[in-house]
Amino acid sequence: MEILKVKNLSVSYGKKIAIKNVNFTLKEKEILGFIGADGAGKSSTLHAIAGVVSFKGEVVYKGYAYHSPKEAEKIKNEISLMPQGLGLVLYDFLSVGEHFDFFRDLRGLKKDEEYETRLLKMAGLYEFQDRLAGNLSGGMRQKLSLILALLPRPKLLILDEPTTGVDPISRAELWDIVNEMREEGMSALISTAYMSEASKMDRLMLFDEGEVIAKGTAQELIEKIKDYTYEGEIESNECFSFNKRTYCLNPLPLKKAIPTLEGVFFVNALKKGKKPILIEVPKKNIDVPEIIVKAKCLTKKFGEFIADNCVDLELKKGEILGLLGANGAGKTTLIKMLLGLYPIDEGELYLLGKRIKSYEDRIELKSKIGYVSQKFALYKDLTIKENLEYFAKMHSLTPKETKEKIEKYSKMFGFEEYLNSFPKEVPLGINQRFSLAAALLHEPVVLFLDEPTSGVDTVARSAFWKLLRKLKENMGISILITTHYMSEAEYCDRVVVLKRGVKIVDDEVKNLHQKYPGLDFEEIFLKIYKENQ
Amino acid sequence: MSAILKKEFLVFFRNVGLVIFVLYAFTMDIYIAGKGIKVTPRHVSIGYVNEGDIAVVNKIISHFHSPQFKKPKLFLNEKSLKEAIYNRKIMVGIVFNKEFVNNLLSGKTAKLQVLIDSTAAAQAEVTLIYIQNILLKFEHHLKTPASIDIIKLFNPNANTKWFMSLSELMSDITMLGLILIAVVFVREKENGTWDIMLLMPVKGSLIIFAKILSQVLILMAGITIAVGLIVFGAFNTPINGNIFNFYLISFLFSFAIGGIALVIAAISKTILEVAHLTIVIMLPLIFLSGAWTPLSAMSPFIQFLSYFSPLRYYIQATQDIFFRGSGFMDLLPYFGAEFLIAVILFYIGYRKIGRLF
Numbered sequence: 045m046e047i048l049k050v051k052n053l054s055v056s057y058g059k060k061i062a063i064k065n066v067n068f069t070l071k072e073k074e075i076l077g078f079i080g081a082d083g084a085g086k087s088s089t090l091h092a093i094a095g096v097v098s099f100k101g102e103v104v105y106k107g108y109a110y111h112s113p114k115e116a117e118k119i120k121n122e123i124s125l126m127p128q129g130l131g132l133v134l135y136d137f138l139s140v141g142e143h144f145d146f147f148r149d150l151r152g153l154k155k156d157e158e159y160e161t162r163l164l165k166m167a168g169l170y171e172f173q174d175r176l177a178g179n180l181s182g183g184m185r186q187k188l189s190l191i192l193a194l195l196p197r198p199k200l201l202i203l204d205e206p207t208t209g210v211d212p213i214s215r216a217e218l219w220d221i222v223n224e225m226r227e228e229g230m231s232a233l234i235s236t237a238y239m240s241e242a243s244k245m246d247r248l249m250l251f252d253e254g255e256v257i258a259k260g261t262a263q264e265l266i267e268k269i270k271d272y273t274y275e276g277e278i279e280s281n282e283c284f285s286f287n288k289r290t291y292c293l294n295p296l297p298l299k300k301a302i303p304t305l306e307g308v309f310f311v312n313a314l315k316k317g318k319k320p321i322l323i324e325v326p327k328k329n330i331d332v333p334e335i336i337v338k339a340k341c342l343t344k345k346f347g348e349f350i351a352d353n354c355v356d357l358e359l360k361k362g363e364i365l366g367l368l369g370a371n372g373a374g375k376t377t378l379i380k381m382l383l384g385l386y387p388i389d390e391g392e393l394y395l396l397g398k399r400i401k402s403y404e405d406r407i408e409l410k411s412k413i414g415y416v417s418q419k420f421a422l423y424k425d426l427t428i429k430e431n432l433e434y435f436a437k438m439h440s441l442t443p444k445e446t447k448e449k450i451e452k453y454s455k456m457f458g459f460e461e462y463l464n465s466f467p468k469e470v471p472l473g474i475n476q477r478f479s480l481a482a483a484l485l486h487e488p489v490v491l492f493l494d495e496p497t498s499g500v501d502t503v504a505r506s507a508f509w510k511l512l513r514k515l516k517e518n519m520g521i522s523i524l525i526t527t528h529y530m531s532e533a534e535y536c537d538r539v540v541v542l543k544r545g546v547k548i549v550d551d552e553v554k555n556l557h558q559k560y561p562g563l564d565f566e567e568i569f570l571k572i573y574k575e576n577q
Numbered sequence: 578m579s580a581i582l583k584k585e586f587l588v589f590f591r592n593v594g595l596v597i598f599v600l601y602a603f604t605m606d607i608y609i610a611g612k613g614i615k616v617t618p619r620h621v622s623i624g625y626v627n628e629g630d631i632a633v634v635n636k637i638i639s640h641f642h643s644p645q646f647k648k649p650k651l652f653l654n655e656k657s658l659k660e661a662i663y664n665r666k667i668m669v670g671i672v673f674n675k676e677f678v679n680n681l682l683s684g685k686t687a688k689l690q691v692l693i694d695s696t697a698a699a700q701a702e703v704t705l706i707y708i709q710n711i712l713l714k715f716e717h718h719l720k721t722p723a724s725i726d727i728i729k730l731f732n733p734n735a736n737t738k739w740f741m742s743l744s745e746l747m748s749d750i751t752m753l754g755l756i757l758i759a760v761v762f763v764r765e766k767e768n769g770t771w772d773i774m775l776l777m778p779v780k781g782s783l784i785i786f787a788k789i790l791s792q793v794l795i796l797m798a799g800i801t802i803a804v805g806l807i808v809f810g811a812f813n814t815p816i817n818g819n820i821f822n823f824y825l826i827s828f829l830f831s832f833a834i835g836g837i838a839l840v841i842a843a844i845s846k847t848i849l850e851v852a853h854l855t856i857v858i859m860l861p862l863i864f865l866s867g868a869w870t871p872l873s874a875m876s877p878f879i880q881f882l883s884y885f886s887p888l889r890y891y892i893q894a895t896q897d898i899f900f901r902g903s904g905f906m907d908l909l910p911y912f913g914a915e916f917l918i919a920v921i922l923f924y925i926g927y928r929k930i931g932r933l934f
Contacts, residue, residue, distance in 0.1 A: 385775055411778035419769060425591040426584065437580030438777040486778075 045072045047231055048093070048200060053101035055088040062088035063254050065101075070200075070231050075222070077242055078235035079305070080251030081501025082472050086235040087128060089251075090204050093233065094125035105200070121151070124198035128205045131185030133192065136178030140169050143177060143192060151196045163191040166221050181372030183214025190221055201225070201232040208237050209498055211370035211528055212569055219244055237499060238529065239305045240566055250308055257312050266303050269311045274298035281319050284310040286506035287531055306531075309502040321458040321507055325514040333397050334361050336490050336522045337382060343390035344377050351377040353545040354391065359490060362520045364512065366527065366536035366553075368569060374545040375526050379492055382524070384409045396489065411439065414483030414491045418498065420475045422467050428478050429463040432485065439486035446485075453481035457511065473504025477511065484515075491515070493525040497532060509535050530566035541572055548576040578787045585761055585791035599757075599795070602749040603803040611742030611812050621704050623649045624658050624667040629678025637673075640711045659692065668694045669704055739814040743899065744868045746803050747892050750796060751862055754831055755855045757792040758838035762930065763845050771933075781934030785839070785927060793831040800827055817902025826894045826908070826915060833887035833919035839926025843933060862888050887922065890915045 048070035055062045063085030070076050078086040092099035095116025102109055103116075105123070110116045127133065138146060144160055164170040167187040177185060190206060201222070207215045219241070222232060234245065242248055242262045250258040250265070258265050274296050277285035283292035289301050291310035337359040344352045352374040359365050369375050380386040382393065384406035393400045400409050422431050429450065436446035454460040457477040462470045467478075476496060483491060493512075497505045509532065515521045525536065533539055534553060541549035549556075549572055553565075560568045590596060623646050627634050638649050650667065652658040655674075661667040670692035677689055691708060765771045774784065804823075808814045816823075841854045865879065866888035872880055883889045894911035897903040 380772070383772075383776060385772055407778050407780065410776050413776070415773070415776050417769065417772055422773070423584065423588065423770060424768065425588040430584075430587060434580055434584045435777075437583075438779060 046070070047072050047106050049104040050093065051102045051104070053089065053092055053099055053103065055085070055092050055097060055099045061254055063092075063251075066249075066256055068249060068256075068259065070233065072231055073226055073229060074246045075226060075232045075234060075244070077245030077248045078233065078251060079237075079239070079242060079248055080235075081237070081504075082499045083253075084251035084501070085254045086251050087204050090125070090202050090233060090235060091127075094123055094202050095120060096125065121196060122199045123202065124193040124196060124200070125202040126189055126193040126204065126206060128208070130182050130209055131177065131180070131189055133189050134177040134185055137176060139174050139176050140164070140180075140188060141173040143188065144195070147192045147195055153196055159197070160195070163194060166224065167191045168217065181370075183210050183217070183371045186210050186214060187218060187221070190218060194221070194225060199230060201230055201234075203232065203234045205235050205237060207241065209371075209495070209528060211373075212530060212566055213370045213573055215241070216570065239502070240531070242305045248305075250312075252309065252312055258308055262305055265305060265308050269303050269307045270300070272311050272314075273301050273303035273307055275301040279322075281322050284314065284320050284503065284506060286310065286502070286509070287534060306502045310506075313503050318503070320503075323456060323458065323507070323511050323514055325456060325511075325518040327518045328520070330489060330520045332361055332489050332520070335359070335394075336361055336396060337524075338394040339382065339391065340393075341391040342378065342381055342388055342393065344374075344381055344386060345389050350545050352381070352542075355542070355545070355547050356550075357382075357540060357547075359522050359524055361522060362516055363538065364516055364523045364525065364536045366525055366533045366539040367542070368526070368530075368533060368539055369542035370573070372544075373542040375542055376494065377545075378542070379494055379524070379526070383413060383415060383492060411486060412489050414480075414486070414488035416476075416479050416483050416491070416493045416496050418495045420467075420472075420479040420496070422475070422479055422482065424467050427464050427466055428459065428470070431467070432478070432482055435482045436485050441485065449485050450481075453484065454478075457481055471504070472500050473507065476500055476504065476508055480508075480511070488521070490522045490524065493523065495526055495528065497527055497529060505529075505532075530569050531564070533565045533569070541569070543573060543576055548572065578783060581784065581787035582791045582794075585788060586795075588761075588764070589757075589791075589795060599753060599799055600802070602753055603746075603799040604806055606749060607742045607745045607803055607807045608811055610745035611738045611807070620647055621645060621669055622647045622667045623669045623671070624652050624661055625649055625671040625673060626652050626655055626658050628672075628674045631678055631682075633681065634673045634678075637711065640714075645707065662692055662694050665694065669708070671708070738812050739808075739899070740896075742808055742812055742814070743895060744892070746800070746808065747866070747868055747888060747895065748859075748863050749803075750800065750827070750830070751834060751888055752855065752859050753799065754792075754796055754834035755838045755841060755859060756851060757795060758789055758835045759841040759845065759851045759855065760848055761788045761792055762839070762842035763848055763851050766845075767847055775934060781931060782927075784934070785930060789832070789835045789839075793828070793835065796831050797824070797827065800824075814899060816899050818898035818904065818908075820898075822905055822908055823895060823898050826891055826898075826912060829912065829915040829919050830887055830891040833915065833922050836919065836922030836924070836926035839923070839930045843926070843929040862886055865889065866892050868892055885918070887915060887918045890918070 046069050050066055050068050053066040054064050066089055068076065078089065080086050088097065091097045093103055095110065095113045098112055102111055105119045108119055110119070134143065148155060161170065164173065167190070169184065169188060169191070172180070172184070177188065180188065186206060190203070193201065193203070203222075206218055210218065215238070222234070226232065245262070247261055248259070248265060249256050258268070269291070272291050272293060274290045274292065275288070275298055276290060277288060278290050280292070282294060283290050283296070285291075286306060287304065289304065289307065290296065290298065291307050291314065293314050335358060337357070339355065339357040341354040341356060342352055343350070343354050355374070355378055357378070367375050367378070377386065381388050384400065395409050395412060400406060423434070426434065432450050433446055436449065441449065450463070454463055457480065459474050459478050462474050462478070467475050480496070497508060500508065512523055513535065516523060527533065536553055538552045539549065539556070540547060556568055560571060563571070623641050625638060641649050652661065655672055658667065658670045658672065662670050672690040672692070674690065680688070689712060691705070693705060765774050775781075777784070837858060841851055841858070845851045845854060865883040865886040867883065868888065872883055872889070875883070890911045894908055894915070897908060897911070
C-alpha cells in the first residue's frame with residue numbers, strides 16, 4: 045500500500061534552490077534511503093515532507109494532500125522527524141527518564157509503560173534512566189533521540205542523517221531499532237552519508253547538487269555503472285580512482301570490477317564533465333628520526349572516569365596511522381594529549397626522541413604538529429586567505445614566506461580561485477583542503493586529523509585521500525587520522541583500535557585482512573569489537 | 578600579537594550587527610538617556626482657586642509658565658479643583674483662600690494650600706521645590722522692598738543632560754566591556770576553534786592579553802565617538818579637567834572589567850550564557866557605583882560594598898574631571914584604587930581562564 049506520494053517538490057531559500065522537482069512514492073513498511081553529500085538537498089526534502097519548511101509542489105500522505113506546513117499540521121501526529129546533529133533535540137540537564145516525560149507531555153501522549161520499557165531496552169538505555177543526557181556518549185545520545193522520535197508510534201519516520209559521526213557499533217544498533225519498528229508497519233525515510241548503509245534500504249535516491257540523479261535498488265544502481273568500473277587505481281585526469289576501483293567513461297585496458305554504490309557519484313561527476321584535480325606534491329626529504337611520536341602508557345582520568353587507560357602508541361616516519369573506535373572510546377582524549385592540549389596524568393610522551401614534559405616543551409610540540417579538527421574549525425568571519433595569513437603569522441612566518449606558501453598550497457590543493465571567499469561560501473571539500481593547507485603552513489613533521497572527512501562528499505573524499513597519500517610518499521609526513529568511514533581505514537598503513545579507553549588492536553591493515561579473509565573493513569572492525577568483550 | 582589584533586578587529590567589523598549595536602550604545606543610547614531622563618518639571622498642568630482676588634495672586638500665578646508649566650487654569654472653588662486633580666486633568670492645585678490673602682496683607686504668616694498629584698513622585702517632588710521657590714521669592718518681596726535673588730545651588734534643568742549622558746556612558750562601557758571581552762573568548766568555544774587557538778605555538782598569556790587589548794581598543798574608540806559626538810557635540814558638556822586623565826581612568830577601568838569578563842568567559846560555553854551572566858553581574862555593579870543614586874543616600878553596608886566596585890571610582894573620577902576640573906594629583910586616589918581593583922580582578926580572571934589554556 046502506498047502511504048506517501050511526492051509530486052514535483054521544490055524547496056528554495058531566497059534565491060538559493062535547495063532541491064528541485066523531486067518525485068517519489070513510499071510504500072508501507074518500506075525504507076527509502078536518501079544518499080548524497082552535505083548540501084545536496086536531502087535535508088530540505090525531508091523537512092518539507094515533515095511539514096517544517098515551506099515548499100512548492102504537493103505531498104500526499106495516505107490520501108491527504110498538503111502544500112504547506114500549515115496544511116501538514118493535520119498529519120503531524122503520524123509523522124516523526126529526527127533532525128540532523130548528534131543529540132540535537134536533547135537537553136543536557138534532563139535525565140533519560142525526564143526526556144521521556146517531557147516528550148510525552150509535548151506530544152500529548154498517554155504513558156504506555158510497556159512500550160516505553162521496550163524502547164529503552166532496545167536502545168540499551170534501560171539501566172541508564174537516571175543519567176543526564178549530557179553524560180551520555182555520542183552513540184547513546186543518538187539512540188535516545190531515535191527512541192524519543194518513536195515515542196508517538198509514528199507511521200512515517202523521517203531520520204535526517206541519524207548515523208553521521210556515529211561509530212559503526214552504534215550505527216548497527218540504530219538500524220536494529222529501525223528494522224524492528226518497520227516490522228510493525230512503520231515506513232521510513234532515512235538520509236545517510238555512509239554508502240555501506242545503502243544495502244539496508246529497500247530503495248535509494250541519490251542526491252547531488254539539488255537534484256535526484258538516480259533512483260532504484262542498490263543492485264539496480266550498481267548495474268547501471270558496471271561498464272565504467274575497473275579494478276585498481278590509476279593516475280589520470282579523465283578517471284576517478286577510489287577504494288581499489290577506477291571509474292572511467294572511456295574504455296580502459298583494465299579488468300572490469302564489481303562497482304560499489306560510491307561509484308555512482310564518480311560516474312555522475314564524470315558525466316557532468318567534472319575532472320579529478322591532479323595534485324602534485326613535490327618530493328622533499330625531511331630529516332627526522334624513524335620514530336616521530338612515541339607514547340608510553342598514556343592515561344587520562346576525568347574524576348572517576350578513565351578516558352584512556354595506559355595506551356601505547358608509536359607513529360613512524362612516513363606512516364598513515366588510523367585511530368578507530370566507538371564514540372567515547374577515548375580517541376579524542378588521546379589526540380588531545382598527544383597535541384599537548386590536555387596534561388598527561390600518567391605515562392610518557394616523546395616527540396622526535398625528546399620527552400615532552402613542561403609547558404615550554406608543549407609549546408615546542410605545538411610548532412611541530414599540524415592539526416585539522418572535526419568540521420574544519422576555522423574562522424568563519426575571515427576569508428580563506430586571511431585565515432591562512434593569520435595561521436602563518438601565529439607561526440612566525442615572514443610576510444614573504446607567507447605569500448609564497450599560500451600561493452604554493454592554494455595551487456597544489458586546487459583552491460586558488462576561492463582565496464577571497466569566506467569558508468561558508470565554498471563547498472565542504474574546499475574547506476577540507478584549505479584547512480589541511482593551514483595545518484601544513486609551518487611545515488610540521490606530523491599531521492593529526494580528527495574526522496577530516498565527516499560530511500564531505502565522496503568525490504572530494506577521494507581527492508583528499510589521494511592528497512594525504514602524496515604528502516606521505518613525497519614529503520615523508522606522518523599522519524594520525526580518525527574516521528568513522530571504515531572503508532577509509534583501507535588507506536591506512538596501520539590501525540589502532542580503542543575500546544573504552546583501552547587499546548585492543550594495533551596492527552597493519554594487510555595483516556588484519558589476512559587474519560579475517562574475505563571481509564571488508566567494517567565487518568572486521570565489528571568482529572574485533574565483539575571479540576573483545 | 579599583531580596577528581591576533583588584526584584577526585579580532587576583522588572579526589568584530591565583519592559582525593555588522595555587533596558593530597551597529599556598539600555604535601548605538603555609544604551614540605544614540607547616551608543621547609536618549611541625556612535627553613529623555615528628566616527629573617525637572619515639564620508641562621505640568623496647574624490649577625488654582627482665587628478667593629481673595631488681589632493682584633499678588635495674579636503675579637504669583639504669572640511665574641508658572643512654559644516650558645515647566647502649562648498655562649494655569651482658574652477654578653471656581655476648591656471642590657472642582659480637587660475633582661480635576663482626581664481625574665488627572667490637573668497635577669498641581671494651589672488654593673489662595675481668604676485666610677491666605679488676609680494674612681498676607683496683614684503681614685502674618687500666610688499659609689498656602691498646595692494640592693499635588695504625586696503619582697510621578699520625582700516629578701512632583703521637584704515641582705514642589707519650584708513652587709516653594711516661587712513663593713519664597715514673593716514672601717521676601719512683600720516684606721522687604723529690596724528684591725532678593727534666590728541663588729540656585731543645584732540647577733536640575735541644566736545639569737541632568739550632562740550628568741545623565743555621562744552616567745549612561747559609564748553603564749554602557751561596563752556592559753560592552755563585559756560582553757565584548759567575554760565574547761572574543763566564548764566565540765572560539767562556540768565555533769569550535771578553541772583547540773586551534775590553543776595549538777598555536779604562542780604562550781597562553783599572550784593570547785589572552787592580545788585578545789583583551791583588541792577589545793579594549795575598540796572600547797576606547799567607542800568612548801572617543803561617544804564623548805566627541807554626544808557629550809561634547811550634542812550636549813555641549815564643559816570639561817574643566819584634562820581629557821587625558823579621563824582616557825587613563827577609562828583604560829584602567831576597561832582592564833578591571835576585563836578581569837570580570839574573563840571569569841564570565843571561563844564559565845560560559847555559549848554567547849547566550851555570556852549575555853545572561855553579563856546582566857546578572859552588570860546590574861549590581863551599576864547600583865553599587867552611584868551612577869543613578871548618590872552613594873550618600875545608601876545604607877552604610879551598601880556604601881561599604883561600593884568600595885569594591887570599579888565603577889564607583891570611574892564615575893567619581895569622571896565627574897571630577899568633567900565638572901570639578903580636578904588635576905592629576907587630586908585624582909591620584911581614584912587612579913590608585915582603580916589600578917588596584919583592575920590588578921586584582923584581572924589576576925582572578927586570568928587565573929580562571931588560564932586553566933583552560
